[in-house]
Amino acid sequence: MSNAADMPVLRARGLRKEYGKGLGLVRAVDGVDLDIGAGETVAVMGPSGCGKSTMLHLLGGLDRPSGGEVSLNGRRIDDIGERALARMRRTVVGFVFQAFHLMEELTAIENVELPALLAGRSPRAARRRAEELLEQVGLTDRARFLPSALSGGQRQRVAVARALSNEPLVVLADEPTGNLDSAATLDVLQLFESLHGSGQTLVIVTHDPRIAATADRLISMRDGAFVDETRLSGGTTGQLGALVGLED
Amino acid sequence: MQQEVVLAMLAKEPSHGYQLRARLRDALGPLGDAMNAGQIYVTLTRLEKAGLLAVERSAESADRSDRKVYALTPNGQQRVSEWIAEVSWPRPDLAEFHLKLVAAAAAGLADPLTIVDTQRRELLRRLRDAQRAAMAEPDRSDAALLLEGIVLRLQADLRWLEACEKTWTHRRSGS
Known part of the structure; x- marks a missing residue:
């Protein structure tokens, strides 16, 4: 790497995660190499149990690898202490989960400002940032609602706003539309498209081809390893004509 | 036309x-x-x-x-x-793709899962184009409605590819 601009935001080498031992040994993640550049959206697809969620947890420091390295902006996170890791998770990474994981007793805006407060921002700055983010996800008028009063799609948009609270280097999303109906999926999809447009680095683990199709790069995973990797950008609407019978 | x-x-x-x-x-x-x-x-x-x-x-x-x-x-x-x-509906040619997988596996010409991956890649590219184009159209316009149809058909095809992947993975590990 010649300079900082070329350095991947997220880098993994020989990443492994194993459970059990002997005959019961499960290689959930089995030697993954990955470089995610700044501003890139990367989707990881694969059948249930292929290890994609486990990999995402290793990348975000939610879980420790059995072997291999993970670096964020050039800094190793696989071998740092618990406290440093917790701080890193709070400030450098944003997580979005399938089941939203919002605090049910906090309002939407309180959920969004929480990570900023935990990272030591002033209440006033945290509130201002949360207001901006709720506007960005189109939920200004729901700021004082509890999660239970919001639809699934709205809850996930609050969760995305929360993930962005500390301007993370990378947002890691684990099946972000797994619990959503088709209309709510479209909302989240548009939100990811706009994040992508604003240069946010995103890694999305998903079953949903519509979400995967927003990515620049698609990785297919099977049995804990990458089996296929491809760029999705660069198609043309001309090819779509054939799908509706416009080309003879 | x-x-x-x-x-x-x-x-x-x-x-x-x-x-x-x-x-x-x-x-x-x-x-x-x-x-x-x-x-x-x-x-x-x-x-x-x-x-x-x-x-x-x-x-x-x-x-x-x-x-x-x-x-x-x-x-x-x-x-x-x-x-x-008239009632007419374009028929997607699923049989051709299906037989490609069957023939490739039977004769050892190629790994069916590789063929599925390649096909999925292509369909996802088209899905990406169709979604982008749909988002750029005004709501409820004629063009947006047509693009929605394309998105839904691609999703159906991609779901079938998922089923193909499952079955051929199972067959490979079973044999």
Whole structure:
């Protein structure tokens, strides 16, 4: 790497995660190499149990690898202490989960400002940032609602706003539309498209081809390893004509 | 472009070729870019020869090269009515892809899962294009509705590919 601009935001080498031992040994993640550049959206697809969620947890420091390295902006996170890791998770990474994981007793805006407060921002700055983010996800008028009063799609948009609270280097999303109906999926999809447009680095683990199709790069995973990797950008609407019978 | 489509798009009122093309472009949105203007004029000529269209030359635009005004003949109107009432639906060629996987596996020509991956890649590219194009269209426009249809069909195809992946993975590990 010649300079900082070329350095991947997220880098993994020989990443492994194993459970059990002997005959019961499960290689959930089995030697993954990955470089995610700044501003890139990367989707990881694969059948249930292929290890994609486990990999995402290793990348975000939610879980420790059995072997291999993970670096964020050039800094190793696989071998740092618990406290440093917790701080890193709070400030450098944003997580979005399938089941939203919002605090049910906090309002939407309180959920969004929480990570900023935990990272030591002033209440006033945290509130201002949360207001901006709720506007960005189109939920200004729901700021004082509890999660239970919001639809699934709205809850996930609050969760995305929360993930962005500390301007993370990378947002890691684990099946972000797994619990959503088709209309709510479209909302989240548009939100990811706009994040992508604003240069946010995103890694999305998903079953949903519509979400995967927003990515620049698609990785297919099977049995804990990458089996296929491809760029999705660069198609043309001309090819779509054939799908509706416009080309003879 | 199918003859009946061209005929039906002229059913509203007698029109110049450029008016017909503008109507098609509005209805198709970005997909209309793939439309071949020359092909449409060839179709118009065929329809005229078949007696389904009649051509008038308009005096008011005598200076234009595109002076012809196309109008449906009674036979043309009859054909459009029949076409509207017809039930037809394009058949996606699933059997060809399916047999490709079966043949590749049986003869050891290629790993069916690799073929599935390649196909998925291509469909996801198209899905990405269709979604982007759909988001750029105004809500409830003709073009947005067509693009939604494309998105839904691609999703169905991708779900089938998922089923193919599951079955062929199972077969591979079972054998």
